Structures are given as structure tokens and as C-alpha cells.
Amino acid sequence: xxxxxxxxxxxxxxxxxxxxxxxxxxxxxxxxxxxxxxxxxxxxxxxxxxxxxxxxxxxxxxxxxxxxxx
Amino acid sequence: xxxxxxxxxxxxxxxxxxxxxxxxxxxxxxxxxxxxxxxxxxxxxxxxxxxxxxxxxxxxxxxxxxxxxxxxxxxxxxxxxxxxxxxxxxxxxxxxxxxxxxxxxxxxxxxxxxxxxxxxxxxxxxxxxxxxxxxxxxxxxxxxxxxxxxxxxxxxxxxxxxxxxxxxxxxxxxxxxxxxxxxxxxxxxxxxxxxxxxxxxxxxxxxxxxxxxxxxxxxxxxxxxxxxxxxxxxxxxxxxxxxxxxxxxxxxxxxxxxxxxxxxxxxxxxxxx
Numbered sequence: 214x215x216x217x218x219x220x221x222x223x224x225x226x227x228x229x230x231x232x233x234x235x236x237x238x239x240x241x242x243x244x245x246x247x248x249x250x251x252x253x254x255x256x257x258x259x260x261x262x263x264x265x266x267x268x269x270x271x272x273x274x275x276x277x278x279x280x281x282x283x
Numbered sequence: 284x285x286x287x288x289x290x291x292x293x294x295x296x297x298x299x300x301x302x303x304x305x306x307x308x309x310x311x312x313x314x315x316x317x318x319x320x321x322x323x324x325x326x327x328x329x330x331x332x333x334x335x336x337x338x339x340x341x342x343x344x345x346x347x348x349x350x351x352x353x354x355x356x357x358x359x360x361x362x363x364x365x366x367x368x369x370x371x372x373x374x375x376x377x378x379x380x381x382x383x384x385x386x387x388x389x390x391x392x393x394x395x396x397x398x399x400x401x402x403x404x405x406x407x408x409x410x411x412x413x414x415x416x417x418x419x420x421x422x423x424x425x426x427x428x429x430x431x432x433x434x435x436x437x438x439x440x441x442x443x444x445x446x447x448x449x450x451x452x453x454x455x456x457x458x459x460x461x462x463x464x465x466x467x468x469x470x471x472x473x474x475x476x477x478x479x480x481x482x483x484x485x486x487x488x489x490x491x492x493x494x495x496x497x498x499x500x501x502x503x504x505x506x507x508x509x510x511x512x513x514x515x516x517x518x519x520x521x522x523x524x525x526x527x528x529x530x531x532x533x534x535x536x537x538x539x540x541x542x543x544x545x546x547x548x549x550x551x552x553x554x555x556x
Contacts (some may be wrong), residue, residue: 214340219307231394241469244394246326254394260475262340 216282219241223278228254233270239263291454303454304405312452318413353478363481367530371446381432383425388467400461444531445502482556484528486543494540501532
């Protein structure tokens with residue numbers, strides 16, 4: 214089954230970037246708590262059942278932090 | 284009548300009953316503590332969604348069961364219903380305090396910290412400690428007068444945003460939201476169909492075919508894909524099974540061909556929520 218992995222060491226400034234969030238057509242990726250200090254600004258694939266595997270998030274990521282695992 | 288009307292409506296629509304906004308209910312159910320935990324742990328709810336979603340993807344036999352459990356959990360704690368503009372305005376008229384707050388859903392789905400689309404009603408979040416751990420949320424509160432709130436609601440309506448009411452520890456109603464695809468409830472219920480988090484409105488829209496000229500402008504505003512077009516007779520039709528009764532389509536119609544009817548008058552539709 215398709216899976217999206219986001220490398221947290223490479224994705225540093227998620228809240229200022231948000232390119233993958235904008236690129237995701239199906240709304241799979243969500244921002245984990247943009248307010249709280251815990252889990253601040255982490256991006257996570259949540260509703261994977263909507264993912265079509267288009268790979269757009271992987272393509273737009275400037276830090277190359279996103280990989281798709283088949 | 285929806286389930287909540289039967290349980291908490293006293294013969295009326297449940298959101299018309301003043302008791303469901305009362306301070307007594309607020310303190311009796313310890314809503315303040317619930318709200319505090321709710322806002323603080325909002326991101327933890329994701330773990331539940333991920334599990335539910337995984338069960339759906341694997342076509343697991345337990346999916347139906349988890350879905351039911353999750354829905355009943357939401358019904359007890361944080362459930363919503365779509366309401367048309369008139370009902371939202373009626374609620375505003377009943378309220379003593381209206382505070383405009385940044386939308387938490389849009390924070391989670393778009394990373395937008397200050398998308399101020401939601402109204403806290405009845406509870407004033409600024410003096411209490413509900414938003415204590417969210418300094419950014421707290422800074423951007425704005426107290427609205429009734430007229431200001433109604434003006435904003437009408438503006439949102441024309442932009443095609445759907446209005447919904449939300450409970451915190453059902454039946455206490457604590458907020459009116461103006462949603463689109465970035466609403467987490469919409470995404471989970473309508474886009475992904477993982478579970479039920481909100482009821483459809485008490486209404487269903489209907490197009491007067493004599494007045495409809497087939498301009499299709501209503502179709503652009505419908506968030507639920509309920510409006511269909513027939514090119515052979517140049518008319519739009521509303522699919523009553525898909526219609527949520529939000530009434531947003533009416534603002535786009537130049538011919539005033541769209542009306543909202545009571546859902547309960549149609550025997551087969553009365554059970555579709």
C-alpha cells in the first residue's frame with residue numbers, strides 16, 4: 214500500500230513553506246497543530262485513503278523531505 | 284426532525300431552544316474544561332482519524348464498527364449541523380456575546396493561523412482560560428455586535444461558505460462556523476467519507492423549474508455537488524439526497540428560483556441526515 218514519509222530533519226520550516234499543503238489536490242496532508250508548542254508546524258499525511266499517489270507533494274518540496282513508498 | 288431535535292429540541296428545532304446555550308448547561312457539563320482539553324489536544328485527534336482511515340483503506344471488517352463508535356463519540360462531544368443563513372441570524376439574535384475567532388480547522392488543513400471565519404457564541408473566550416495555551420488565538424479575538432456578526436454572515440454566504448453550528452459536550456452549542464473544503468469536518472465527512480460529524484440541515488433546496496433559466500451559477504456555489512444540469516432542457520436540478528440544505532445556492536440565483544423546504548415534509552428524506 215502507498216505511503217508518504219516526511220523526513221522531519223529535512224522539513225524544518227514547515228509553517229513558512231506549506232508548498233506541499235498547497236500542492237495536495239486531495240487534502241491528504243495536514244498541519245499538526247499550527248498553534249501549540251508541541252508538534253509545532255509538523256506536516257503529516259492523515260487521510261491516506263484519498264491519496265491518488267500523484268507525487269505532486271514530493272515534486273514541490275524544496276528540501277526533498279517527502280518520499281513515497283510503494 | 285433530526286436525532287438532536289428529538290433529544291434536545293422540546294418540539295422545536297434543537298438550536299431554537301435557549302436552554303442549549305445556557306450558562307447552567309455550560310457549568311453543569313463542565314464545558315470549560317472540555318473546551319480547554321479540546322483545543323489543547325486537537326492534533327491528537329489525528330491519531331484516531333489515521334486509525335479509522337487505515338481501517339477503511341484495508342477494507343477491514345472492523346471499519347464499520349470503528350466508524351459507528353467514532354460517530355457516537357462525536358455525537359456526545361462535538362457534533363455539528365448545517366444551518367441556512369436565516370437560522371444563523373436567528374441564533375445571533377438570541378445571543379448575548381459573539382466573538383470572532385480564528386478557525387482551528389483552517390489552521391490544521393492550510394496552516395493559516397489567522398483565518399477568522401468562526402464565531403464563538405454565548406461563551407466569551409477572552410476572560411476565561413479556554414485559549415490559554417494558544418497565545419496566537421487569544422490575540423486575534425474580536426467581540427462583535429449582532430449587526431456586525433450578521434453582516435459578516437451575509438458576506439460569507441455570498442462567498443459560498445456554509446454555516447454550521449457546533450456543540451461542545453452535546454447539547455451545549457458554542458459556535459457558528461463558516462466552512463468550505465478546508466473544514467476538517469467537511470473533509471472527513473464529505474470528502475473522505477470516514478464518519479459522520481455533522482447532520483445535514485433541517486431543509487432541502489428546490490429549484491422552481493418555471494423560473495430556472497439554466498445559467499448554472501448556483502452550481503458553482505454548491506459545496507456538496509448536489510446541483511445537476513440538463514443540457515437538453517437547459518435547467519438545473521437539485522439532487523435531494525445530496526443536498527445539505529445550507530441554502531448558499533440561493534444567493535447566486537438571479538431569478539430567485541431556489542427555495543428551501545422543510546426536509547421532514549418528504550417522507551423518504553426525513554431519515555437522510
